[in-house]
Amino acid sequence: xxxxQNLAFMLQFENVAWFEDGQVKILDRRIxxxxxxxxxxxxxxxxxxxxxxxxTQSGGPYSAAGMGMVLACFEAQDLSKEEMIxxxxxxxxxxxxxxxxxxxxxxxxxxxxxxxxxxxxxSTNEELLEIMQQxxxxxxxxxxxxxxxxxxxxxxxxxxxxxxxxxxxxxxVIGFIIERLKETGNTGVSFITPETRPFLQxxxxxxxxxxxxxxxVHVITDNMPAYIMKEKKVDVxxxxxxxxxxxxxxxxxxxxxxxxxxxNYYGIPYYCTGTPNLKHETIETVKIEERDPSEVMELLGTxxxxxxxxxxYPAFDITPPxxxxxxxxxxxxxxxxxxxxxxx
Amino acid sequence: xxxxQNLAFMLQFENVAWFEDGQVKILDRRIxxxxxxxxxxxxxxxxxxxxxxxxTQSGGPYSAAGMGMVLACFEAQDLSKEEMIxxxxxxxxxxxxxxxxxxxxxxxxxxxxxxxxxxxxxSTNEELLEIMQQxxxxxxxxxxxxxxxxxxxxxxxxxxxxxxxxxxxxxxVIGFIIERLKETGNTGVSFITPETRPFLQxxxxxxxxxxxxxxxVHVITDNMPAYIMKEKKVDVxxxxxxxxxxxxxxxxxxxxxxxxxxxNYYGIPYYCTGTPNLKHETIETVKIEERDPSEVMELLGTxxxxxxxxxxYPAFDITPPxxxxxxxxxxxxxxxxxxxxxxx
Numbered sequence: 001x002x003x004x005q006n007l008a009f010m011l012q013f014e015n016v017a018w019f020e021d022g023q024v025k026i027l028d029r030r031i032x033x034x035x036x037x038x039x040x041x042x043x044x045x046x047x048x049x050x051x052x053x054x055x056t057q058s059g060g061p062y063s064a065a066g067m068g069m070v071l072a073c074f075e076a077q078d079l080s081k082e083e084m085i086x087x088x089x090x091x092x093x094x095x096x097x098x099x100x101x102x103x104x105x106x107x108x109x110x111x112x113x114x115x116x117x118x119x120x121x122x123s124t125n126e127e128l129l130e131i132m133q134q135x136x137x138x139x140x141x142x143x144x145x146x147x148x149x150x151x152x153x154x155x156x157x158x159x160x161x162x163x164x165x166x167x168x169x170x171x172x173v174i175g176f177i178i179e180r181l182k183e184t185g186n187t188g189v190s191f192i193t194p195e196t197r198p199f200l201q202x203x204x205x206x207x208x209x210x211x212x213x214x215x216x217v218h219v220i221t222d223n224m225p226a227y228i229m230k231e232k233k234v235d236v237x238x239x240x241x242x243x244x245x246x247x248x249x250x251x252x253x254x255x256x257x258x259x260x261x262x263x264n265y266y267g268i269p270y271y272c273t274g275t276p277n278l279k280h281e282t283i284e285t286v287k288i289e290e291r292d293p294s295e296v297m298e299l300l301g302t303x304x305x306x307x308x309x310x311x312x313y314p315a316f317d318i319t320p321p322x323x324x325x326x327x328x329x330x331x332x333x334x335x336x337x338x339x340x341x342x343x344x
Numbered sequence: 345x346x347x348x349q350n351l352a353f354m355l356q357f358e359n360v361a362w363f364e365d366g367q368v369k370i371l372d373r374r375i376x377x378x379x380x381x382x383x384x385x386x387x388x389x390x391x392x393x394x395x396x397x398x399x400t401q402s403g404g405p406y407s408a409a410g411m412g413m414v415l416a417c418f419e420a421q422d423l424s425k426e427e428m429i430x431x432x433x434x435x436x437x438x439x440x441x442x443x444x445x446x447x448x449x450x451x452x453x454x455x456x457x458x459x460x461x462x463x464x465x466x467s468t469n470e471e472l473l474e475i476m477q478q479x480x481x482x483x484x485x486x487x488x489x490x491x492x493x494x495x496x497x498x499x500x501x502x503x504x505x506x507x508x509x510x511x512x513x514x515x516x517v518i519g520f521i522i523e524r525l526k527e528t529g530n531t532g533v534s535f536i537t538p539e540t541r542p543f544l545q546x547x548x549x550x551x552x553x554x555x556x557x558x559x560x561v562h563v564i565t566d567n568m569p570a571y572i573m574k575e576k577k578v579d580v581x582x583x584x585x586x587x588x589x590x591x592x593x594x595x596x597x598x599x600x601x602x603x604x605x606x607x608n609y610y611g612i613p614y615y616c617t618g619t620p621n622l623k624h625e626t627i628e629t630v631k632i633e634e635r636d637p638s639e640v641m642e643l644l645g646t647x648x649x650x651x652x653x654x655x656x657y658p659a660f661d662i663t664p665p666x667x668x669x670x671x672x673x674x675x676x677x678x679x680x681x682x683x684x685x686x687x688x
Contacts, residue, residue: 223599255567
């Protein structure tokens with residue numbers, strides 16, 4: 001049984017990124033669920049462009065990288081084995097660097113693909129393609145397995161019929177939380193998700209996953225969490241983390257810090273999900289990316305502000321460990337002040 | 345000199361609501377500044393409809409009510425004096441109840457118009473129209489004068505070249521703050537305003553007023569205040585108040601509570617502007633309006649969520665007195681715990 005089988009439409013492998021018939025199809029998360037449309041890539045270079053253009057995001061680029069390597073292999077059909085390996089090494093190098101911030105993790109995926117190719121014995125191109133496709137699926141399965149552990153542990157922290165507020169889109173985490181809630185019979189749980197402007201991942205992606213998997217979900221705008229936490233009696237606040245530093249700071253989609261502070265004020269636990277990052281001993285070494293401010297002044301491409309008005313667009317914010325009730329990982333739930341234990 | 349002369353375009357009387365040539369023109373604040381367009385009313389009934397349709401908001405409906413009475417008078421030109429008074433009384437009654445929540449204050453404006461009409465002596469219809477128009481202008485001037493007091497007092501709380509974060513649209517308050525900052529030479533002050541979804545009054549109205557009056561303004565989305573308060577070194581956080589209860593709770597556009605809490609966390613003062621309400625001894629008697637949730641699931645009329653996803657739309661939230669650094673009124677700055685002093 002495939003690990004993604006019971007998950008929402010947009011979390012299933014075929015809808016994240018998938019090689020078939022000599023092309024890679026990537027669900028366009030920029031417009032989902034308004035439209036279900038795929039960007040179809042005829043070359044691994046087009047896969048790179050799709051990743052750069054943010055057709056897919058969160059965990060999506062990792063799947064696209066794996067499938068991009070299958071496509072690279074397909075493109076190399078007429079080459080000799082040696083030429084093919086060299087071609088694949090070039091593809092790996094280029095795909096890994098599609099986006100600078102994720103290159104380390106991307107590199108591991110594409111380099112492993114090349115390694116498996118080198119180790120494998122194949123007599124036909126069909127066999128090789130099958131080997132590469134199986135690797136891409138195995139890689140995604142391994143990623144989902146780890147996320148499933150995280151989701152299960154978080155699900156077990158949610159009280160019976162509790163109300164959960166999430167922040168932004170945590171890719172498969174919400175899917176596996178719900179799978180676990182179903183397993184344990186805690187099906188009365190409901191969700192509330194801020195829309196997370198400017199790209200509305202909360203309203204579009206998180207809410208769609210929850211709705212798709214049959215649980216109740218309410219969307220709110222990003223200025224409503226205070227009222228909603230208190231009046232709708234939220235039990236758990238949670239978010240993923242783009243980075244958890246070893247001194248317990250959570251860097252995540254902008255808005256997380258204020259959810260954590262509000263949760264603290266109202267006596268609600270705030271849990272972040274993810275893995276502490278050994279490369280950042282302290283928050284001091286983390287630089288917060290500020291993106292193109294014009295995106296803040298637009299809604300679905302329409303500019304709404306007067307000429308001359310400026311904007312700020314920090315993509316992330318920083319939540320201090322004192323506001324984090326627990327860091328939920330694949331190995332267990334840790335105190336934000338004791339993250340070294342994760343590596344013991 | 346008219347009190348609105350140095351204010352931003354959208355705060356000038358002619359652009360809020362204005363009687364001329366037998367009609368009332370109301371700036372359409374629903375689309376400003378994307379488009380500068382006026383709803384033109386040929387009858388006071390059309391003014392009522394414009395108020396109900398939210399063509400204008402905040403202080404706008406009060407100006408529209410005054411000008412609506414001028415238009416009612418114009419419509420009654422062929423009537424006898426007695427019939428005219430009866431017609432005007434009917435108009436007053438109807439305009440006052442255009443929206444239920446503001447009817448008390450609206451009633452005062454339109455009833456005063458009728459009273460002045462009754463007290464006045466006029467020989468021609470032109471004379472009467474002039475009297476009515478002068479009343480409407482005087483009423484708006486009196487309202488602006490009070491707001492000017494508030495704005496001046498708040499301006500004096502802003503440090504030299506300080507950074508001010510506002511919440512939503514406080515009508516003329518921001519205009520008079522800037523007028524005062526100019527008077528006192530504190531022209532290096534800059535502003536940051538969350539966009540305030542779903543209708544973006546912060547991005548569209550507040551930011552336009554500030555830009556129009558020559559001060560620097562940055563718009564942010566509603567999930568960015570935490571990062572921005574800290575990283576851009578905000579000095580003062582401020583908002584208007586739809587209601588200030590006598591026990592010091594501030595009911596205002598949703599999002600205010602979380603700004604106040606963040607300000608408190610970062611050691612920044614949060615000032616609300618307005619007048620304590622004697623009709624609400626405690627917050628217990630206030631009911632928070634929840635509006636049509638479909639508006640939360642839309643951006644500029646386009647639905648963005650999956651079918652079946654729900655939403656909440658509380659229009660306001662409640663900030664407790666412990667998070668309010670001062671209530672800035674036309675008479676002075678009061679502690680939220682000592683609002684009875686305002687009435688001494």
